[in-house]
Amino acid sequence: MSATVQKDKKYVLHGWGYSDIVITEAKGAIFKDQNGKEYLDFLAQTAGVLGAGHAHPKVVKAVKDALDHGLTHTLTMFQNVPRADLGEKLASIAPGPLKNNCMTYFACGGSEANETAIKSAMKITKKKEVISVFWAYHGATLAESSLLGQSWHREGMIRYPGFSQMPNAYCYRCYFGQKYPGCDLECARYLEHHIKHATANDVAALIMEPITGNGGHIGPPIGSDYHKIIRETCDKYGILSITDEVQTGMGRTGKIWGADYYNWKVDIMSTGKALGGGLPVSGCSIRSDLLPEEMKTGQWHIFTMGGGPVLAAAGSAMLDVLMEEKLWEKAAETGAYLTKRLKEMEPRHPMIGDIRGPGLFVGVELVKNRKTKEMATQEAIDVFSHCLGKGLFFGLSAKAGIGNVCKFKPPLNTTKDQVDKAMTIFDEALKEVEHKSLEHGKATGGGF
């Protein structure tokens, strides 16, 4: 065991899984461990944080320049040049009604951005309840634990009063036993029942990821009227609409924002992860015309480090990279290629139950039996372990989500050659695990 591993084991809490891989170097879509072994990073570390790859030169340069100016930290009350630039750039590409009409509170993590979004919605509407959906993930704070779509997040903790969840749009396992498009989007219409029967009709906001990330890449049918229906209900009850773009934003899905797929009329957007190009930058962007004066200039909220000059410089540079390199177009193209490769594998692998995009936001749901759709959770862990051993790292919903979804979210500038390499390893892993499952009678067939 290396000295680092020993120290880490004794002194460092990981909180979210454990691996004794020590990452020592990284570039683009590749990282290396302490033994010089290379891995294809098909998760861009934490669910797409490195949207432009590890150590994009423009982000690195912007950070160095900011440090050379001696600006490591400024109090949020003061202004700094990169933060103003970042605010303007973000507003210029924001979705729907936010475009050139939003002000952003900058913070460090997605959890902070969502806390800000919820607090803002409560302040603006003077209401106290918040609705989210099954399988949602919005952050790890105590309040946010009550927004998450899985009860285990709250085990042993207090349930925040007034926060509730309704079923999400999950076509592969529809809660209403329906099939799109013949379903009249019952899942969206359900919101009104939820408000009437499961709340005190004091709802400040509905917060949703366009497509759940941690939850297992589940979202309404692309281009459907889902968010039109939801918005009409929100308007009827005076509820603000929050899109959590922490994972789906910054080009990940093949459009700049996931909300763009649904023509979603959002009031508030939270961003994070890829926004900082690897540094901790997040934002809560709020429709300017909703903001009372005291929220624009008064004292109502603070996260000490948010929007600091070094971080803001990284975010501003990352937005330049997004636009100059048209990363969302790359995501659409390379994502379509990755999905095609998976579809080619599908007939050979009965464990593949569902493949869902869009863009480089690809989830593969593994099942023991295609008919019963019994989840192949242990098998997904086995596939993941096999791939990691062969130098391919990707995401697994083992604990965060539905447990049987292999998630591919590499840097958006990943090459087709790298996709080919990754898919060859994944193909072999599926073959190996399917074979073992059969041998041990774990899988029940359905085309084996």
Ligand code: PMP
């Ligand atoms: N929202 C979404 C959709 C996320 O995926 C995450 C992180 N997985 C968060 C919010 C919280 O972000 P952070 O961990 O940076 O606080």
